[in-house]
Amino acid sequence: AQSVTQLGSHVSVSEGALVLLRCNYSSSVPPYLFWYVQYPNQGLQLLLKYTTGATLVKGINGFEAEFKKSETSFHLTKPSAHMSDAAEYFCAAYNAGNMLTFGGGTRLMVKP
Amino acid sequence: KAGVTQTPRYLIKTRGQQVTLSCSPISGHRSVSWYQQTPGQGLQFLFEYFSETQRNKGNFPGRFSGRQFSNSRSEMNVSTLELGDSALYLCASSLDPAVLTDTQYFGPGTRLTVL
Numbered sequence: 551a552q553s554v555t556q557l558g559s560h561v562s563v564s565e566g567a568l569v570l571l572r573c574n575y576s577s578s579v580p581p582y583l584f585w586y587v588q589y590p591n592q593g594l595q596l597l598l599k600y601t602t603g604a605t606l607v608k609g610i611n612g613f614e615a616e617f618k619k620s621e622t623s624f625h626l627t628k629p630s631a632h633m634s635d636a637a638e639y640f641c642a643a644y645n646a647g648n649m650l651t652f653g654g655g656t657r658l659m660v661k662p
Numbered sequence: 663k664a665g666v667t668q669t670p671r672y673l674i675k676t677r678g679q680q681v682t683l684s685c686s687p688i689s690g691h692r693s694v695s696w697y698q699q700t701p702g703q704g705l706q707f708l709f710e711y712f713s714e715t716q717r718n719k720g721n722f723p724g725r726f727s728g729r730q731f732s733n734s735r736s737e738m739n740v741s742t743l744e745l746g747d748s749a750l751y752l753c754a755s756s757l758d759p760a761v762l763t764d765t766q767y768f769g770p771g772t773r774l775t776v777l
Contacts, residue, residue: 586768593666593752593768640705649695649718650754650766652705 552581552643556653564661569628571656573615573641576622581643583624584650585615588638597639600624611635636660664689666755666769674775680741683772687734687755694736695766696728699750708751711736712758740774748776 557572575581582601586594598609605617615626624641641653667686675681687694696708707720711730728738734755740747750773754766 584765591770591773593668593770594754596765596767599765642705649707649710649720650697650705651707654704 552577552645552651554641554643554651554653556639556641556656558656559654560657560659562659562661563631565633566630569613569626569631569635569658571626571639571641571658573624573626573653574622575624575641575643577643581645583615583617584642584644585609585613585624585626586640586642588640588655590637594640597626631658631660633660633662666753666767668751668753668769668772670772671770672773672775674777675743676777677743677745679743680739681743681774682737682739683751683753683774685736685738685753685755685769687736687753688767691755691757691767692734693756693758693764694730694734695754695756696736696738697752697754698722699752699771700748705752708738743776745776747774749774 553576555574584599585597588594597613598607600607600617608614613628617624638655638657640655642650645651669684693712695710697705699705709719710717714730725741730736750771752771753769756764756766
């Protein structure tokens with residue numbers, strides 16, 4: 551079964567700085583990968599997903615992620631952080647059995 | 663199109679009681695999945711229903727059960743509540759996640775506190 555690892559449970563950046571949230575997955579077969587964001591007291595909102603095709607995926611709110619098979623990675627980036635980006639971010643992969651396997655989450659803090 | 667709705671949003675129960683949570687999927691979606699979110703264990707898959715049939719179940723005890731109705735609405739039930747069942751329970755709907763390019767859309771969750 552797939553497992554997903556997010557490096558860094560907390561990431562702090564200054565407003566306007568680059569955001570980089572790391573995600574690695576386990577498998578020799580490219581999975582289907584997702585990034586979700588969770589704001590306090592809310593559910594998960596889809597940011598972007600990778601299925602097949604273009605390895606650079608653009609999502610909402612200026613986020614994008616690059617699928618790198620050689621590194622089994624799917625890191626999430628945003629060129630310039632905004633205060634409203636402060637939230638928890640989850641990387642997820644589909645497993646057999648129609649279930650999503652989530653990473654542990656990364657809490658992004660944005661300093662003014 | 664309305665999103666996934668979950669009721670109630672907050673629940674407080676005591677140990678030994680049982681609880682039922684409800685989820686209404688996005689119109690046209692036939693699959694409903696349930697996840698438990700806790701600070702210690704993170705997000706864990708509970709089960710998935712499609713066309714009123716449970717297709718998959720995660721590694722949870724039999725106290726956790728669910729069902730799906732003909733209109734795709736789903737309920738999950740937890741019997742004999744334990745303190746460790748305190749969590750945010752998230753429901754997600756999709757057209758059919760057996761299609762791996764499908765996307766699960768999440769509701770706001772039900773926050774269950776067991777005292």
